[in-house]
Amino acid sequence: MAIQTILVINRSGGLVYQRDFLPSAAKLTSNEYLILAGTLQGVVAIASQIAPKSLQISAKQGAKTGSELGDATQTVPYVGSLGSSAASAADLGSFLGPDFFNESFTSWNTKGLKHVTTDQNSLFLYQTLTGLKFVAVSTQNTTNAMAVSIAENLLRKAYCLYADYVMKNPFYEPEMPIRCELFDKKLGELVAQL
């Protein structure tokens, strides 16, 4: 699985970061990427609206009987160090230990869009509690649950980098495009590990 592009979308649906990792991949103009980000934001909202009726019924019944089956939180398993462990010796900013995290984590995106496959690509979406979205486009179409959890782990690590190198940058204005060299560099290293 090769990562073709990583996008970061802010909570109002604007593209704040975009980077291509494969030189061979199809080139889109920055305007097209902006449209893509806006479209994805809209689709996330729509996808949560069209839950099948049987799920709505079972959620209602679950609420009546007091069981939490209706809105069970989903956890994503921790996938050990992605690819080579050579880079794990490097420092992880303000994170200690051999990796950013080492336990399974909750997926906050319970209703919205998570994963799209096409003939050639697959798109993975990781949503944070603050509404920020990380999108990875890979060059392989797979619906395998393992691939999805690997992608979520990768994007959560990208979020850790965001927390470190973008949020702690005094020159960064919230919701504006990200121009941080360190974030660029570390994200490149993270994707190269795969």
Place this chain on the structure above:
Amino acid sequence: MAIYSFWVFDRHCNCIFDREWTLKSNQSSGTTNSKLNEDTAKLLYGMVYSLRSISQKLAGNEAHNEIRTIATGKYRAHILCTASGLWFILLSDLKQEDLSHVLRYLYGEIYVKTVAHNWLSPIDFAESEAEKRGQGFRKIRNRNFLLRVEQFLGPMVN
């Protein structure tokens, strides 16, 4: 529950068939060609249309890149787009990873044989110009189609 609903859209952006199951225990539960599903059908169409345009952009100007599945936290949609502009969409739970063979069967063995090869069935489900912009209301009401869809998909509901 393994599959939740099945939808067919034509090239005029109209939903021409919908079937939604609501109870796992009862294969004949739910609705067929329901008026209540009109809004859901439009939302579903919009979602697939948007993601389809994204996937076509990502492919560049090389071979076309059709959308296959869309997964959310609660369900997965499987999509088959035909060259004649028909979309077959099947909503299932997240355990079903790829149902493209099911969609192929629904198109090739059920739709083609009972609707396309049927002289009594209209070729196009929009009869006037006014119905060609997503305003259509005609549905597939062919008895054989309904029966065979029910026979084929019914056992997959639970």
